Amino acid sequence: VGLPAENAAREKGVHPREWTYANIAAMREQLMGRGLAVDWSREFATCDPEYYARQQRLFLDFFRMGLVYRAEADVNWDPVDETVLANEQVIEGRGWRSGALVERRKLSQWFFKITSFADDLLGGLDQLGRWPEKVRLMQRNWIGRSEGLRFSFDLNKAPLSSIEVFSTRPDTIFGASFIALSPEHPLTEQLASKDSKLAQFVAECRAGGTAEEAIETAEKRGYDTGIRARHPFDADWELPVYVANFVLMAYGTGAIFGCPAHDQRDLDFARKYRLAVLPVVIPEGVDPKSFTIPEEAYVGPGRLANSRFLDGLDVDNAKAEVARRLEAAGRGLRTVHYRLRDWLVSRQRYWGCPIPVIHCQSCGIVPVAAENLPVKLPDDVRFDSPGNPLALHPTWKHTACPKCGGRATRETDTFDTFVDSSWYFVRFTDSHAEDPVNRDAARYWMPVDQYIGGVEHAVLHLLYARFFTRAMAKAGNLTVQEPFAGLFTQGMVCHETYRAAADGGDWLLPEDVEKRDGGVFMRGTDIPVSVGPSEKMSKSKKNVIAPETIIDAFGADTIRWFMLSDTPPERDIEWTQEGAEGCWRFVQRIYRLITEAEGLPLPGTTIAEATDSDLELRRATHRAIAAVTEDLNALRFNRAVAQIYTLANAFGAAGAAGGAARREALETMVLLIGPMMPHLAETCWETLGHKTLVAMARWPHADPRLVKSDTITIAVQVNGKRRGEIEIAREAGEESVKSSALALDSVQRALEGKPPRRVIVVPGRIVNVVA
RNA sequence: GCCCCCGUGGCGGAAUCGGUAGACGCGGCAGACUCAAAAUCUGUUGCCUUCACGGGCGUGCUGGUUCAAGUCCGGCCGGGGGCACCA
Numbered sequence: 001v002g003l004p005a006e007n008a009a010r011e012k013g014v015h016p017r018e019w020t021y022a023n024i025a026a027m028r029e030q031l032m033g034r035g036l037a038v039d040w041s042r043e044f045a046t047c048d049p050e051y052y053a054r055q056q057r058l059f060l061d062f063f064r065m066g067l068v069y070r071a072e073a074d075v076n077w078d079p080v081d082e083t084v085l086a087n088e089q090v091i092e093g094r095g096w097r098s099g100a101l102v103e104r105r106k107l108s109q110w111f112f113k114i115t116s117f118a119d120d121l122l123g124g125l126d127q128l129g130r131w132p133e134k135v136r137l138m139q140r141n142w143i144g145r146s147e148g149l150r151f152s153f154d155l156n157k158a159p160l161s162s163i164e165v166f167s168t169r170p171d172t173i174f175g176a177s178f179i180a181l182s183p184e185h186p187l188t189e190q191l192a193s194k195d196s197k198l199a200q201f202v203a204e205c206r207a208g209g210t211a212e213e214a215i216e217t218a219e220k221r222g223y224d225t226g227i228r229a230r231h232p233f234d235a236d237w238e239l240p241v242y243v244a245n246f247v248l249m250a251y252g253t254g255a256i257f258g259c260p261a262h263d264q265r266d267l268d269f270a271r272k273y274r275l276a277v278l279p280v281v282i283p284e285g286v287d288p289k290s291f292t293i294p295e296e297a298y299v300g301p302g303r304l305a306n307s308r309f310l311d312g313l314d315v316d317n318a319k320a321e322v323a324r325r326l327e328a329a330g331r332g333l334r335t336v337h338y339r340l341r342d343w344l345v346s347r348q349r350y351w352g353c354p355i356p357v358i359h360c361q362s363c364g365i366v367p368v369a370a371e372n373l374p375v376k377l378p379d380d381v382r383f384d385s386p387g388n389p390l391a392l393h394p395t396w397k398h399t400a401c402p403k404c405g406g407r408a409t410r411e412t413d414t415f416d417t418f419v420d421s422s423w424y425f426v427r428f429t430d431s432h433a434e435d436p437v438n439r440d441a442a443r444y445w446m447p448v449d450q451y452i453g454g455v456e457h458a459v460l461h462l463l464y465a466r467f468f469t470r471a472m473a474k475a476g477n478l479t480v481q482e483p484f485a486g487l488f489t490q491g492m493v494c495h496e497t498y499r500a501a502a503d504g505g506d507w508l509l510p511e512d513v514e515k516r517d518g519g520v521f522m523r524g525t526d527i528p529v530s531v532g533p534s535e536k537m538s539k540s541k542k543n544v545i546a547p548e549t550i551i552d553a554f555g556a557d558t559i560r561w562f563m564l565s566d567t568p569p570e571r572d573i574e575w576t577q578e579g580a581e582g583c584w585r586f587v588q589r590i591y592r593l594i595t596e597a598e599g600l601p602l603p604g605t606t607i608a609e610a611t612d613s614d615l616e617l618r619r620a621t622h623r624a625i626a627a628v629t630e631d632l633n634a635l636r637f638n639r640a641v642a643q644i645y646t647l648a649n650a651f652g653a654a655g656a657a658g659g660a661a662r663r664e665a666l667e668t669m670v671l672l673i674g675p676m677m678p679h680l681a682e683t684c685w686e687t688l689g690h691k692t693l694v695a696m697a698r699w700p701h702a703d704p705r706l707v708k709s710d711t712i713t714i715a716v717q718v719n720g721k722r723r724g725e726i727e728i729a730r731e732a733g734e735e736s737v738k739s740s741a742l743a744l745d746s747v748q749r750a751l752e753g754k755p756p757r758r759v760i761v762v763p764g765r766i767v768n769v770v771a
Numbered sequence: 772g773c774c775c776c777c778g779u780g781g782c783g784g785a786a787u788c789g790g791u792a793g794a795c796g797c798g799g800c801a802g803a804c805u806c807a808a809a810a811u812c813u814g815u816u817g818c819c820u821u822c823a824c825g826g827g828c829g830u831g832c833u834g835g836u837u838c839a840a841g842u843c844c845g846g847c848c849g850g851g852g853g854c855a856c857c858a
Contacts, residue, residue, distance in 0.1 A: 137776095589811095
């Protein structure tokens with residue numbers, strides 16, 4: 001489901017359904033070709049009415065619970081994709097998919113009330129111990145909780161008798177110089193209707209735009225309404241009321257009191273309009289009389305001054321005191337505000353899940369009854385004109401009101417595709433259940449033990465899914481609050497970029513480039529190619545390698561091995577031809593080791609021999625088991641790979657080791673590579689004489705006696721510098737370690753005949769001799 | 772502007788608890804095998820110095836804590852990410 005399908009339909013004239021199912025089929029082929037273990041019996045497509053019918057039922061639940069509403073609001077409009085976007089989908093002022101600068105439009109849209117879970121979504125983050133701190137931090141910042149005080153100033157003139165502001169710094173109330181309203185504030189609108197100059201000012205503010213550049217460079221501007229506000233603690237103190245371009249309607253109350261000494265924006269504003277700048281918070285140890293504000297507002301801690309009953313208090317106590325007094329006077333309320341906004345879920349597009357609602361002229365908004373679901377998409381749509389094909393469809397949207405039977409129209413917006421992905425993991429617990437959720441299955445499987453995805457979804461999918469899980473739990477469908485117990489954010493695959501000329505030129509595919517004689521040329525020519533930095537594979541820069549071509553050349557196991565080698569999975573990985581060839585050589589090396597191993601005892605033979613080289617090989621084997629097991633459990637695949645190389649190298653070092661020890665080592669290696677190179681492992685397993693599958697075999701168990709050797713090597717330092725090492729029994733006492741260390745020639749040389757002042761022995765680790 | 776993360780050989784990266792820096796791989800160099808090449812195998816590969824033994828330096832820079840610092844703390848420099856008029 002989604003925009004790429006619909007855009008392809010517009011460009012190529014195929015129906016989005018055909019395009020989508022063709023892609024699913026191709027993707028399924030690819031996944032199977034890579035030897036992934038997938039339970040295909042659970043497969044479903046979110047664009048199938050089987051799925052979105054259930055989604056529409058969830059919507060009805062949410063509707064009943066008051067978690068859905070339709071409202072007119074300032075929304076983000078993507079002019080290229082011709083639809084609105086949620087706040088999370090606007091990155092640096094641009095549509096996350098199209099890259100187009102978004103515009104602000106006032107439209108009536110559907111919202112999910114994610115803000116009603118704001119506090120819970122924030123608090124829940126602390127319990128997600130197996131999530132990356134980075135993602136939790138991003139969500140924390142996105143939700144943006146701030147505690148403050150909401151309180152009112154009386155006004156000296158109509159149309160309102162008072163104005164309510166929100167502040168996180170009520171302690172600075174005696175440093176107030178002005179009140180500022182948002183251009184979109186209802187009071188501003190009332191005043192503007194009678195004041196053409198103000199109306200013009202508001203229009204200019206709107207024209208300023210919301211693009212990042214515009215905001216960054218926009219200077220603070222204000223318009224004095226002529227109204228005066230009375231200070232809440234001094235009836236004789238009047239503050240001017242401005243309309244100011246930097247005050248946002250969507251946050252707090254859309255109105256602020258300005259304290260220039262302790263807020264940079266207020267200071268910029270005050271300097272421009274020549275308003276008083278009175279410091280009221282003085283840093284510790286500074287004389288209040290000499291403390292002035294030059295160009296930067298002081299936002300640090302300190303003690304209150306110039307503030308009557310607050311003088312001498314610290315910031316926190318002053319905040320509490322102001323709150324206490326204003327609350328007691330009935331004109332203030334401690335409140336918590338969030339940066340998070342409700343999730344705008346309607347999209348003016350065809351290829352999505354229809355929002356199951358009917359608009360009736362007399363009854364208003366009426367949800368479609370559950371027994372009439374699903375509301376299916378019509379197939380006969382045209383993409384030859386701009387706009388939403390559903391809205392342009394000649395008949396689809398006309399229907400009868402479920403309540404009064406009168407003429408009514410269907411909602412033509414469809415859901416944001418992120419709605420589809422917000423609960424698919426729950427559906428996987430029983431993909432074919434009649435109800436949206438099989439509660440028993442969900443209770444058994446949820447939460448997802450280990451979720452893997454890109455960090456780009458930190459405040460998109462991962463936030464929406466957490467909201468959905470809570471909403472579904474509230475509706476009785478789930479018993480968990482959090483969808484994903486563990487989260488891992490993996491990196492992307494990158495590749496060098498190539499251009500036909502140093503100063504630009506066309507991008508070239510890696511397959512059209514060859515490296516020889518220390519240079520890089522266009523394949524089959526002497527034309528040099530300019531090599532650019534490694535970047536995320538993208539079609540636009542042509543630095544892509546089709547998985548099929550690699551699988552054809554090296555096989556799926558080589559690709560899998562390469563992906564796991566070298567780079568930790570959370571980091572971006574660079575695809576290189578050399579690296580892939582190296583993996584290919586290792587695949588062959590393992591196969592050779594197995595096929596060349598002649599005269600091995602039969603499978604299951606107990607190990608009796610104990611020559612030195614046998615013991616060495618057995619130690620290497622069991623160390624590898626221990627290390628690989630640990631690394632795989634911790635998702636440190638690159639280290640697991642390195643451990644297997646080390647084991648493979650041990651065969652060379654083991655020399656004459658043969659018989660049962662060699663069989664044990666080879667079988668172990670095959671079992672250890674099993675999860676990473678399944679095809680190779682099964683072939684080798686069979687070659688070793690087994691009739692069963694590696695996939696069904698028990699994971700090997702490390703013998704602790706073989707993992708630890710009897711003797712250990714300990715480094716010896718003199719004054720922190722390494723001078724030598726001693727090989728000594730693991731259980732050797734401190735005294736014998738000490739004397740062996742001091743006996744070293746290199747240590748004696750470094751001591752220059754003098755006795756050591758001190759000898760530090762860290763058991764099993766190091767000896768440091770202090771001269 | 773605010774917040775967060777990261778700087779280790781030619782390259783990807785190890786060292787996750789303050790205890791031998793550079794595991795393992797790629798690349799390079801040398802050798803064996805070969806008529807030759809490829810493949811394979813063996814050795815070698817941080818930098819400087821030395822015929823050699825050895826010595827010195829070394830985890831972005833800088834200062835500190837410690838017997839001991841890639842690891843902890845302060846200040847800077849560089850790179851990446853998030854948020855961005857949020858009161």
